[in-house]
Amino acid sequence: MATGWPPHLFLVGCGNMAGQMLHRWLACGLDPDRVTILRPSGRPVADGVRVVTAYPDALPQGTTVMLGMKPHQIADVAEQLAPLCTTDTVMLSILAGTTLADLRARFPSARDVVRAMPNLPVGIGQGVVALYTDEQASSAGRTEAGALMAPLGLCEWIADEALFNRVTALSGCGPAFLFRFIDALARAGEAIGIPPEQAARMAMATVQGAATMAAAQENPATLADQVASPGGMTREGLNVLDADDRLLTLLTDTLEAARDRGEAMARGH
Ligand SMILES: NC(=O)c1ccc[n+]([C@@H]2O[C@H](COP(=O)([O-])OP(=O)(O)OC[C@H]3O[C@@H](n4cnc5c(N)ncnc54)[C@H](OP(=O)(O)O)[C@@H]3O)[C@@H](O)[C@H]2O)c1
Incomplete structure (x- = not known):
C-alpha cells in the first residue's frame, strides 16, 4: 500500500467530481478493496470497488468518509451517516458552500472535518485542490487529508474559510x-x-x-x-x-x- 491511503474510504455519492478523484486514486495504486461507494442508483464505478445503495451498519475502523453528493442532500445524508461516525472518522467534504461549522454540527462524532474543493483535472493528476480546516482539527487529520489529496495535483491549504468560495471561483470554476x-x-x-x-x-x-x-x-x-x-x-x-x-x-x-x-x-x- 502506498503511504497516504486511509485504511478505508467511504464515498457518499460518486458522480462527475468524486468519480474523477476516485479514478486518479485507483490509477495511483489505491486498492479498490478499501473503497465503498454509496450511490442511490447502485451503478458500478470501477472494477473491484464495492457500490452500495444503503448505509452499512458500521464503518471499518479509521474510515475516511468523503461527501461527494450535491450540497442540498446534506440533511438527508447526515441523518443516516452521522450515527456511523466515530472518534476515528475523518470527514472530507467537497460540497460547495457547506461550511465547516455546519459539517461539524451535523457530524459531531467525527474526529476531524476537512473541506476540499477540487477541480475536474484531478482525474489526470493535474487538478487544484483547495483545503480548509480550523484549529480544532488534529495535525493527523490535516496530514491524512493532505496525503489523500496529494495525487490529485496542486493542493493549497486556505487560511481563512471566507476565502474558500473565492478560490472556488478561480480554480473550481x-x-x-x-x-x-x-x-x-x-x-x-x-x-x-x-x-x-x-x-x-x-x-x-x-x-x-x-x-x-x-x-x-x-x-x-x-x-x-x-x-x-x-x-x-x-x-x-x-x-x-x-x-x-x-x-x-x-x-x-x-x-x-x-x-x-x-x-x-x-x-x-
Ligand atoms: N463538478 C464540479 O466541477 C465540482 C467541483 C468541485 C466540487 N464539486 C462538488 O461536488 C459535489 C458533486 O457534484 P457532481 O458534479 O459530481 O454531481 P453529480 O455528478 O450529480 O454526482 C452526485 C452524486 O451524488 C449521488 N447522490 C444523489 N443523491 C444522493 C443521496 N441522497 N445520498 C447520497 N448520494 C447521493 C449521485 O448518485 P447516483 O450516481 O447514483 O445518481 C451521484 O453519484 C457537489 O457537492 C459539488 O459542490 C463539484
Whole structure:
C-alpha cells in the first residue's frame, strides 16, 4: 500500500467530481478493496470497488468518509451517516458552500472535518485542490487529508474559510473558463479565415504548449512581454487585450460573478 491511503474510504455519492478523484486514486495504486461507494442508483464505478445503495451498519475502523453528493442532500445524508461516525472518522467534504461549522454540527462524532474543493483535472493528476480546516482539527487529520489529496495535483491549504468560495471561483470554476477561452481562440481564428477544424486543433495545442511553458517559468506576465517584440504582431495583439485592462476586467467580472453566486447558494438562494 502506498503511504497516504486511509485504511478505508467511504464515498457518499460518486458522480462527475468524486468519480474523477476516485479514478486518479485507483490509477495511483489505491486498492479498490478499501473503497465503498454509496450511490442511490447502485451503478458500478470501477472494477473491484464495492457500490452500495444503503448505509452499512458500521464503518471499518479509521474510515475516511468523503461527501461527494450535491450540497442540498446534506440533511438527508447526515441523518443516516452521522450515527456511523466515530472518534476515528475523518470527514472530507467537497460540497460547495457547506461550511465547516455546519459539517461539524451535523457530524459531531467525527474526529476531524476537512473541506476540499477540487477541480475536474484531478482525474489526470493535474487538478487544484483547495483545503480548509480550523484549529480544532488534529495535525493527523490535516496530514491524512493532505496525503489523500496529494495525487490529485496542486493542493493549497486556505487560511481563512471566507476565502474558500473565492478560490472556488478561480480554480473550481476555472477549467470551464479555460475551455471557453480555447473555443473562443479557435473561433477567432476561424473569423480571420483559418479553416475551422484546423483553427480548433491549433488553438488547443497552443494553449496546451503555452500552459506547460508558463508553468516552467516564474511569471507569465513577464513571459508575455518577453515574446512580444516592439512593433511586432504579438505586441499588436497584446495591445488589444491590455487596452483599459480589458482582459483583466473581463476575468475579474467573471470571478466576481462566480463568487457572488457561491455566496448566494451558501445562503440557500
Ligand atoms: N463538478 C464540479 O466541477 C465540482 C467541483 C468541485 C466540487 N464539486 C462538488 O461536488 C459535489 C458533486 O457534484 P457532481 O458534479 O459530481 O454531481 P453529480 O455528478 O450529480 O454526482 C452526485 C452524486 O451524488 C449521488 N447522490 C444523489 N443523491 C444522493 C443521496 N441522497 N445520498 C447520497 N448520494 C447521493 C449521485 O448518485 P447516483 O450516481 O447514483 O445518481 C451521484 O453519484 C457537489 O457537492 C459539488 O459542490 C463539484
